[in-house]
Structures are given as C-alpha cells and as structure tokens.
Amino acid sequence: MLKVAIWNLKGGTGKSSTAQNLGAELVAAKFRTVLIDLDGQRTLSYSFGMEKSSPNVLDWLERRGQPLLTGMDGLYLVPGDIGMFQISSEEDVLGQALARLKGFDVCLMDCPPSLGAPTLQAIWNADRLLMPTLMEPASLKGLAEAVELIKDERQGLPVDILRTRYKPRLRISRDAADQLIEGVKRSHYTLLKTAIPENVAIAEAIARQMPVSEHLAGSLGAAAYRDLAQEVASRWKLSQS
Numbered sequence: 549m550l551k552v553a554i555w556n557l558k559g560g561t562g563k564s565s566t567a568q569n570l571g572a573e574l575v576a577a578k579f580r581t582v583l584i585d586l587d588g589q590r591t592l593s594y595s596f597g598m599e600k601s602s603p604n605v606l607d608w609l610e611r612r613g614q615p616l617l618t619g620m621d622g623l624y625l626v627p628g629d630i631g632m633f634q635i636s637s638e639e640d641v642l643g644q645a646l647a648r649l650k651g652f653d654v655c656l657m658d659c660p661p662s663l664g665a666p667t668l669q670a671i672w673n674a675d676r677l678l679m680p681t682l683m684e685p686a687s688l689k690g691l692a693e694a695v696e697l698i699k700d701e702r703q704g705l706p707v708d709i710l711r712t713r714y715k716p717r718l719r720i721s722r723d724a725a726d727q728l729i730e731g732v733k734r735s736h737y738t739l740l741k742t743a744i745p746e747n748v749a750i751a752e753a754i755a756r757q758m759p760v761s762e763h764l765a766g767s768l769g770a771a772a773y774r775d776l777a778q779e780v781a782s783r784w785k786l787s788q789s
C-alpha cells in the first residue's frame with residue numbers, strides 16, 4: 549500500500565478537496581483506496597457526509613474499528629475527530645495503525661495546515677508527499693518554508709507539487725506558475741503536469757457531500773481530477789493487488 553500525505557502549511561489550498569476527489573478517481577480507476585482524515589476541522593469527513601461517524605480516527609488509532617465505506621462504492625474513510633491535535637508526537641501511533649490496514653492499494657492522508665503531531669505522524673509514515681499549492685506569490689513563499697520544514701523531518705521524501713484553484717487567465721497566476729517551474733528545476737521536487745482549475749463545481753461538491761465526479765461529471769474540475777488520477781497512478785507506479 550502506497551501512503552501519501554497531503555499537506556501544505558498554508559490553509560485553504562485544496563488539500564481536503566484533493567483527498568476527496570483524487571480518492572474518488574483512484575477508486576474509479578480500480579485502485580483500492582482509503583482516506584484518512586487527520587484534521588480536526590474534519591472537512592474531508594464532511595465532504596462525504598461522515599463528519600459525525602464512528603469509529604473515528606482516534607478510535608482507529610487505539611485499535612477500535614476499521615475504515616468505513618463512504619457513499620461511493622469501494623472508497624473507504626477513517627473519519628476525523630476534533631480532538632486529533634491531542635495525539636502523541638512521540639509514539640508512532642499512526643504507523644502502528646497503518647501497519648494493521650490490509651487490502652488497500654493506496655492511502656491518502658489529509659493533514660491540517662500546521663506542523664503539529666498529526667502532520668508529523670503522517671510525514672514520518674508517508675512514502676510520498678503531495679502538496680496542493682495556490683499560484684499566488686504569498687503561497688510560493690509559504691511553499692518554500694514548508695519544504696524546508698519537511699527536509700528537517702524526512703530527508704529525501706519525494707514531493708509532488710499540485711497547482712490548485714488555478715486561474716490561468718490571471719497574469720498573477722501565470723507569473724507565479726512560471727516562478728514555480730523555475731524554482732522546481734533547482735530542487736528535487738516535481739511539479740505535476742495536471743493543474744486543478746478554479747471551478748465552482750469543486751466547492752459545490754463539498755457542500756453536497758459527494759465527489760465532483762458525482763456532482764457534475766462534465767465539469768472542468770471533474771476532468772482535472774480524472775487527469776490527476778491518471779498522472780499519479782503512473783508516476784507513483786500504483787498497482788492493483
């Protein structure tokens with residue numbers, strides 16, 4: 549099972565939307581996928597109508613219960629809990645719980661926009677880091693800082709940067725993307741080819757508590773997440789076991 553942490557220190561960059569919609573598209577492509585909501589805000593759980601479901605992540609970390617089936621066939625979720633910030637930053641509780649998970653090809657861990665214990669646990673255990681990033685000058689500055697922090701925690705962790713809420717018609721967005729392309733050349737990080745456009749269907753899908761592919765299959769947002777799933781399945785060498 550490939551374990552992917554979805555994280556950026558900056559808030560509102562589309563981390564939870566990416567966990568929701570990439571997860572749905574990976575399942576559609578027949579990869580057995582489990583999502584873990586590590587954020588006390590529980591946006592990911594809400595986006596599947598499972599904000600108050602149990603067992604939640606705190607139970608699961610304490611060996612009580614298995615991931616729950618979402619409304620989408622084949623897609624599983626460990627729902628979040630508001631008390632998540634209290635977990636240990638010393639004992640590797642997430643690693644122990646992940647080792648007990650069987651029968652999945654890929655696990656996407658939705659992290660909060662901070663570097664507290666839940667994120668640290670995810671980064672210690674991840675095979676890869678996926679960083680959704682807005683194409684704005686301030687976001688790029690935050691990205692550089694976040695990347696430095698990660699280096700201290702996990703030297704050599706592969707990082708894929710995903711442009712989210714992308715508005716190619718805006719000069720500032722295009723300039724930021726160009727700057728990012730140059731910056732990435734000097735690093736060992738990868739900029740994914742697929743960019744997720746700013747698309748209201750993605751925001752509506754969260755409110756309607758379903759993936760964008762179910763809310764509006766013909767939308768630009770749904771198409772972009774389908775492309776992203778194809779790109780990462782190949783880049784991450786995912787295999788159906």
Ligand SMILES: Nc1ncnc2c1ncn2[C@@H]1O[C@H](COP(=O)(O)OP(=O)(O)OP(=O)(O)O)[C@@H](O)[C@H]1O
Nearest residue numbers: 559560561562563564565661713745746747750751
């Ligand atoms: N591509 C998009 N187009 C339009 N709206 C989007 C897009 N992606 C996300 N949003 C909206 O932006 C807001 C933040 O998205 P999301 O919750 O996925 O970000 P996040 O990085 O998980 O936030 P946080 O840091 O608070 O966990 C939500 O209201 C969501 O509906």
Ligand SMILES: [Mg+2]
Nearest residue numbers: 563564587591
């Ligand atoms: Mg989130």
